[in-house]
Amino acid sequence: MEGNKKLDVIIVGGSYAGLSAAMSLGRALRQVLIIDSGEPCNRQTPHSHNFITQDGNAPGQIAATAKEQVLKYPTVRFHEGLAVRGRKTEAGFEIETQAGEGFSSRKLLFATGLKDMMPPIEGIAACWGVSVLHCPYCHGYEVKNERTGILANGDMAFEFGKLIYNWTKDLTVFTNGPSRLTGEQASVLEEHHIRVNEKEVSQLLHHQGQLHTIVFKDQSEFAVKALYARPAFTQHCSIPEELGCELTEQGLLKTDIFQKTTVEGVFACGDNSTLGRAVSLSVSAGTMAGASLNKELIEDAFRGSVTAPGTI
Secondary structure: OOOOOOOOEEEEOOOHHHHHHHHHHHHOOOOEEEEEOOOOOOOOOOOOOOOOOOOOOOHHHHHHHHHHHHOOOOOEEEEEOOEEEEEEOOOOEEEEEOOOOEEEEOEEEEOOOEEEEOOOOEOHHHHEOOOEEOOHHHHHHHHOOOOEEEEOOHHHHHHHHHHHOOOOOOEEEEOOOOOOOOHHHHHHHHHOOOEEEOOOEEEEEEEOOEEEEEEEOOOOEEEOOEEEEOOEEEEOOOHHHHOOOOEOOOOOEOOOOOOEOOOOOEEEOOHHHOOOOOHHHHHHHHHHHHHHHHHHHHHHHHOOOOOOOOOO
């Protein structure tokens, strides 16, 4: 293996969660390697919000500042590459990159995020994170009181409608086909003047990601300023599952409050293990993961060193 045999932790994923964990570990004098492919899920989002001290800054700017600060700790290294394989060894774990480089460590942390699966609607990928939004707490203030849509159906449409109504009353739910709302749900939305449109969506017209018109398959159009959506997702990295880490019903890595997965020695933090997809929450989870990893490394060092009372 090319990597340093003395590595305590390999962190796969060097965005907000991974960098936050690396800072905790670097301050705990741990030998850490961050492997990152440079493709965060919010890479085309122009501004990040709802994170004190960073409100309104570009996501890339926040990550660059974090990386600069983390790498001031001499025991932390950063490696650009895509991790593609991992395996358990007697001494810990090994990670291999797409370029064939190998690294070994005692523990693993996956801060690898999620991959959003865009529906087959022309233009939606270009608007994702810009004017097609997932979270009103992150982006709702910037489009408050604007003509807004929700791309969802059934229970998701109903709950999303109630949520977004807090930011704008000019609201339409686009079910993209026959509505699966119950009669009661439809009545509640109607009572609050939330429109329901069942036409199938064909295309989103936009200018550099800024949505202005929804085009339906019948060629009719609907003007909107923003559109909320919750597309399906999959894990960005398959290595945790290959190592045996369990997933939740939602497809997230299952972790406890200390960010431990179901595989001993493997931790996860950030979007890959929570429905709360926000920069501030990723930073918080990374801090917890780093502290938990250091605690586990300490316990490993002292395991078997304590003599039970009354023994020789």
